Amino acid sequence: METVREILRHKGNEVYWVGPHTPIHDALEEMAEHDVGALLVLDEQEKLRGIFSERDYARRIIERGEDPRTIPVAEAMTTEVRGVLPERTVEECMAIMTKNRVRHLPVFEDGELMGLVSIGDVVRAVIHEKEFVIDQLEHYITGSL
Numbered sequence: 235m236e237t238v239r240e241i242l243r244h245k246g247n248e249v250y251w252v253g254p255h256t257p258i259h260d261a262l263e264e265m266a267e268h269d270v271g272a273l274l275v276l277d278e279q280e281k282l283r284g285i286f287s288e289r290d291y292a293r294r295i296i297e298r299g300e301d302p303r304t305i306p307v308a309e310a311m312t313t314e315v316r317g318v319l320p321e322r323t324v325e326e327c328m329a330i331m332t333k334n335r336v337r338h339l340p341v342f343e344d345g346e347l348m349g350l351v352s353i354g355d356v357v358r359a360v361i362h363e364k365e366f367v368i369d370q371l372e373h374y375i376t377g378s379l
Contacts, residue, residue: 235323235324235325235363236323236324236359236362236363237320237321237322237323237324238318238319238320238321238322238323238324238327238339238341238349238351239320239321240359241324241351241355241356241359242320242341242348242349242351245355246349247341247348247349248349249274249340249347249349249350250264250265250268250270250273250274251273251274251275251276252264252273252274252275252276252286252307253275253276253277253278253307254275254277254283254284254306254307254308254311255306255307255308256306256307257302257303257304257305257306257307258286258291258295258302258303258305258306258307258309258310259302259303261273261286261307262291262302265288270352271287271288271337271338271352272285272286272287272288272337272338272350272352273285273286273287273307274286274340274347274350275307275308275311276347280347282315282317282340282347283308283311283313284307284308284311284312284313284315285311285312285315285338285340286307286310286311286312287312287337287338289337290310290311290312291310294309294310295310312336315340316330316334316336316339317339317340317341317342318330318339318340318341318342318351319341319342319343320341320343320348320349324356324359324360324363325360327339327351327356328353328356328357328360331353331356337352337353338350338351338352338353339351
């Protein structure tokens with residue numbers, strides 16, 4: 235089973251983030267620039283304070299009809315963020331994401347932020363793993379191993 239550490243090894247551990255006082259409009263531009271669906275929200279000491287996603291914007295700002303240029307990310311971000319250790323398997327991550335209805339999991343090791351995995355990363359890893367098993371079974375069945 236593939237682990238979060240292996241996912242990060244393949245995709246990299248670059249994390250995009252903003253501060254809690256960043257205007258939502260600027261955070262949305264940052265998300266578009268990097269083609270990501272969420273940004274971590276870190277304070278001045280680079281401690282995790284929340285996560286801001288497209289879903290947060292849609293549900294908390296658009297719904298209220300507020301101007302994203304005047305509202306800070308802190309007013310729309312999700313503050314209860316689930317994190318994982320790099321030893322977690324993709325199946326465990328999928329279960330955590332499904333149970334908690336989240337699409338992103340920050341990865342921590344020894345209390346330090348080391349990356350972020352998305353539902354897309356997890357699904358890709360699960361598909362890759364299943365394709366490998368299918369390939370091995372096909373070789374076994376046809377006797378070509």
